[in-house]
Amino acid sequence: MTLSVLAAEAVSGGSSVVHDANWFLENAWLIPLLPAVSFLLILFFGKRMPKQGAEIGIAAVGLSLILAVLTGFAWLDHRDNFEVPGTEEHALVVEADGSAGSDELTLTAAAEEESDEHAETDEHADEGHEASHPYVAVQNSTQWLQSGGIEFNAGILVDGLSVMMLFMVSLVSLLVHIYSTDYVGGDRRYTHFFAFLSLFTASMLFFVVSDNILQMIVGWELVGVCSFVLIGHWWEEKPNSDAALKAFLTNRVGDIGLLVGMITLFFAAGGGLTFDTITINSEIVAGNVSHTALVVAAASLMAAVMSKSGQFILHTWLPDAMAGPTPVSALIHAATMVVAGIFMVARLYPVFFEGMQIGGSSINLLATVGAITLVFGGLLAFVQDDIKKVLAYSTVSQLGYMAMALGVGAWTAAVFHLFTHAFFKANLFLGSGSVAHAVHSFDMKKDMGGMRKFMPKTYVTFIIGSLALAGIFPLAGFWSKDEILVGTGGWGLFGGTGGNGAYTFHLTMGMIGAGLTAAYMTRAIYLTFHGEYRGGHHDEAHGEDADHDDAHAHGDPHESGPRILVPLYILSGFAILAGLLNLPSGFQLVPDSWQERFGHFIEPAGASYFPVIGHGGPSWSLAIVSSAIAVGGGLFAFYYYFVRVDRMSKQLGESLTGLPDGLTSRNSLARVGHKVLVEKYYLDHLYTGVIAGFTKGPLARAAYWVNQNVIDRAVDTAGTTSVRAGRVIYDRIDQGAIDGLIDGTGKASDASGQGLRHINSGKVQNYAAILFAGAALLAGAFIIILAL
């Protein structure tokens, strides 16, 4: 209606993209290029370098980080000070009208009363910003090739989202590079490892700056390949190569969805046949794309998100991917690659916003898949003995939060959680790697325990990461998780939130997830860092003393070196502070200019390529209740492990592994639940046993039967009939008519050949004479024909 008209105007004006801007914004393509060059250099010269190629990778990624930071600053300046040349007046009117008009349109009946007042002030604040400086992305692309009138461009799209990703990916990658020089030091494929870290970094950076969907597919597949290679880094052991294959094949399932979705967009958007992300998004926002096409595209892309970003039911590859080296898990399977799906949704947000009708609804596929993932993933984390698997399921759960946030329309909250999660989860993974480096195992129950004494520094960073993950005030996770819960718009208590709709179910799931997160992290901390050290030998424990002596005999585990600790410190710093970047708007304790900084710089509010979304207002009561649930979950687990298990372990004089099971041995329901969790909801059985087994067994047999009895019979009948018909044809037509003809031709050729044999003398000059004679004849014929 009015909105679409205004948006259409904005599209035709093209006011949300510019091609000339700050040097750093225009040349952001350098950032992925550096690690790509480094990949080739390491591959060809790495082995001959003094540090076996690691220094090339670190230098390249370091330079990328510096460029990314400078690009970030350039973006901050650009966002606040950029004037659209020549169209200020016009843009001002359109933008102001657009945001004012959106107010009425996006508010739903359910949320209207509570949020009216707040939304009003919100929009006014936004209007102030936008009127002076609209959100303008920077695009710099060049034509790659042209075929049949369709242009294939290669280029970069720099806006808040990609700048944020550039910074985050290059920072985590640099820290992981440094960490790896210690962690995989002395490995037989050390150089190879760094080469692929570089390639991964390049692909991920390439993916996040790409300005068209074709380029996104390329980046998406490249990170998938790097993930495959790095999971299978130690492929000599069968489980590792199996895990790599599983990751790759599970992702292929989603990749089909990605292709179908992108192809749909290519044909559907506007006049169609464009790969350009901005054009596609703008056309959708302007209402020029059929809803059916968007539903198909959104549903297909959902499959891609589910596989790449580990959403329930295609998440099964992610925990297995922990077979790769820990730095790889931290970089690829926690901080960067697995958020590619989330990033893709954020980048193509209009597709999902319109296709799934996020605004004004209370349930949709994306949000529901996210909500289920976050609870079910969290539950699975309770039954894992491998510390990395706990973190892997935690990642699944947190990715569920992000998907849910996007599903309920809380775009900024999702992207912000992506940002903070990268730091604290990378911190936790690297911390677990630090512990595992000391005890040479990932098994918390068998080989860890009491690590606090041996590794106090790792312990502190791990605690910080866990608190941030659990969402304890005022660490990073608190702010981002709270914003997601606010964004669901399902909270009505004491001046509730009001977002794009009343997603009460999702709010509930988010709350449960918060409690679960705190509880499973407490469990992991207890098993790893508290209690008695159980490592040192793999026999059953014989009580404290024997354990202790044994540990001494093998030498106590010791704190890791600086190349492992420094990245941990830096990531801990981010885990503490990153949340302050986006203090909620209307947060009374800080000045207005500190609020929503992240949202202001990242979210393309009012841009022609971004849908008009509602923003929930923060609520003190919601923050307090969700914090209370998180703390409660943590305390419950604390009581269970730190008090009850600890006491029982001391009373019985048994180490943890020797304790009789508590609840599960007494309550049959609990036992069933535990079994289901240990078996990972039987999803792996479903995939390998039922689906693959059915295909191999009954389905194959049924197909064989159909083949033998139906198809074969048909083929046989057809065959005998043909033979009979063939015989008739042979006798009558073939022998009589055709053979006579063929024989005649043969005889004629024979006779003429006999005649012509004589000119075939073998003398070259005779041949030349014939050639000239022929040419002369042809020329004569030509002249005669022309003359006629």
Next chain:
Amino acid sequence: MLLNQFLVLAAILFCIGVYGVLVRKNAMLVLMSVELILNAVNINLVAFGALNDDVGGSVFALFTIAVAAAEVGIGLAIVLLMYRNRRSIDLSEADMLKG
């Protein structure tokens, strides 16, 4: 423009070339006669190009020269091989090219 003179010159050259190719027994002379034929064609191309005020004719002539160079290369190689095998480049002896 004196197109006819050029055409006549080309025709004469062409006929001399054809005569050489058909009659001379020395392979080297046959190759040289082939060059004459090609150059006759070149003259025609350039002459017609000049008549029509079109640079295409000259361009084609240049192409022909390049192709002729390649052709001579191959021809000389054949002659050389022939000499190595038979100690003679007399074409009347080269009569094995028959079915």
